Amino acid sequence: MLSMTYQRNYLSASDLSDDITLRALNYHDTYTCPVCGHGELSVLTLTDAFACGFCRHIFAADLNAQSVQMIDSVQPMVWFWTGKRWQHQRRSDGNVTVVVWSFALAIACLPALLVMLSNYMFPPIDSGGIHQFSIIWTVATLLAHAGIVLWLIAEHYQWPWYVTAKIKLSR
Numbered sequence: 001m002l003s004m005t006y007q008r009n010y011l012s013a014s015d016l017s018d019d020i021t022l023r024a025l026n027y028h029d030t031y032t033c034p035v036c037g038h039g040e041l042s043v044l045t046l047t048d049a050f051a052c053g054f055c056r057h058i059f060a061a062d063l064n065a066q067s068v069q070m071i072d073s074v075q076p077m078v079w080f081w082t083g084k085r086w087q088h089q090r091r092s093d094g095n096v097t098v099v100v101w102s103f104a105l106a107i108a109c110l111p112a113l114l115v116m117l118s119n120y121m122f123p124p125i126d127s128g129g130i131h132q133f134s135i136i137w138t139v140a141t142l143l144a145h146a147g148i149v150l151w152l153i154a155e156h157y158q159w160p161w162y163v164t165a166k167i168k169l170s171r
Helices: 013-018 094-121 129-157 160-170
Strands: 040-043 049-052 058-062 067-070 077-081 086-088
Touching (some): 094 129
Antiparallel strands (some): 040 049, 049 058, 058 067, 067 077, 077 086
């Protein structure tokens, strides 16, 4: 089982006194959602958690670390409040990222490679329009699998533009 560690970013008093517009994370204010960027995070009644009114994600808050963690997702994602905006905390384990991108590259390229190899090993007898069709079929296979990979990567990383588009399409 992979364990993911996050570094805590604490805001010091000097960080808060540098700019009067900086504000500390608390349960009385509302904040822009770090996931979708459109909704507002507000506190859930009788809990130590925030919820977004747009994308409906739930976040556990850690006021000491000035951070929120999305708790309704498979992968733990943490954002730190800088006083003005959210800063996404990257995972410290690069091995998972290498595995994900290697697997994505294999899913996108291997089927197109198999189609191209079969067209090379078993060429059409008539070299007219059917040869053009085999090239089109190889490109279509590559594009279809690349689209699937893009969707899987967007689901894994939960990019804000993807989450926003998914929410708008579901409404």
